[in-house]
Structure formats: C-alpha cells, structure tokens
Amino acid sequence: xxxxxxxxxxxxxxxxxxxxxxxxxxxxxxxxxxxxxxxxxxxxxxxxxxxxxxxxxxxxxxxxxxxxxxxxxxxxxxxxxxxxxxxxxxxxxxxxxxxxxxxxxxxxxxxxxxxxxxxxxxxxx
Numbered sequence: 001x002x003x004x005x006x007x008x009x010x011x012x013x014x015x016x017x018x019x020x021x022x023x024x025x026x027x028x029x030x031x032x033x034x035x036x037x038x039x040x041x042x043x044x045x046x047x048x049x050x051x052x053x054x055x056x057x058x059x060x061x062x063x064x065x066x067x068x069x070x071x072x073x074x075x076x077x078x079x080x081x082x083x084x085x086x087x088x089x090x091x092x093x094x095x096x097x098x099x100x101x102x103x104x105x106x107x108x109x110x111x112x113x114x115x116x117x118x119x120x121x122x123x124x125x
Contacts, residue, residue: 003076004054005119006046006111010072011060019058019072023094028056028075029086030108046109047085052077054112056089057122059105069105071098071122093125 008028010019022028030043058073073096075089100122104110113119 001051001053004049004051004112005123006050006054006056006109007059007105007113007122008056008110009060009108010058022058022089023073023091026078026091027086027088028058029084040108042107043085043109046111048082049112050077050080050087052079055123056087061102061106062099067102068099069102071096071100074123074125098122 009030010017010022010028012018030040054077056073056075056077057071058075059069060072062068062070073091074093075091077087078090079088080086081088098121100118103118113122
C-alpha cells in the first residue's frame with residue numbers, strides 16, 4: 001500500500017503556533033477533547049483515514065489575500081491515538097520555509113493529496 005499525503009496546520013486560532021510543541025513531542029493534532037468543543041466536521045471525516053506510514057506536511061498561511069502557503073515541516077506517521085485525536089510523527093525535516101500555491105489548503109487538515117507536481121514540490125525532502 002502506498003502512503004497518503006496530508007496537509008496539516010499548526011496555528012491554533014490563527015495566532016498560537018503549536019509547531020514547536022509538535023516537533024518537540026513528536027506528534028500532531030488539531031483538536032483537543034479536554035476543551036469540550038465540537039470536533040470540526042472536516043477533522044471528524046478525514047482523521048480516521050490517516051494511517052501509519054502516511055506523510056504529513058505542516059503548512060502556515062502567509063497572510064490574507066496571499067496565493068501561497070509555507071510548508072514548514074515534513075514527517076511520517078508512526079502511530080495514531082484515536083482516543084486523543086493525536087497522530088505521532090517521525091519529523092524528517094523541521095525547518096522548512098518552502099512557499100507553494102495555496103490551492104484550497106486553508107483549514108487544519110486536508111487530504112489525501114493526489115499525485116501532482118504540487119505534491120512533489122511540497123513534499124520533496
């Protein structure tokens with residue numbers, strides 16, 4: 001089975017940058033059950049599709065009106081904790097500043113991203 005490719009965010013509320021914590025602790029998440037908030041529909045739909053071995057690219061929006069996003073980190077999924085909505089990641093590249101077209105990747109979880117020049121550019125190590 002071939003890995004799937006996912007675009008994920010790390011900015012909570014548009015202002016709190018969680019990427020340093022994600023890198024330090026070896027995981028990614030976009031929803032925390034302890035806050036007793038509803039699970040975003042896209043997260044509830046997509047999260048169960050992520051599998052061990054899949055690839056993650058952490059993106060950051062580059063400002064209102066920008067036609068680009070910045071790819072900040074790349075990793076491989078090593079484990080999934082569905083109860084905590086947490087994905088454990090082997091972070092391969094952690095200090096990227098790769099600008100790519102935004103497409104429609106504005107939320108916190110998108111994918112799987114189909115094979116294309118865009119995916120090749122965003123995910124190449």
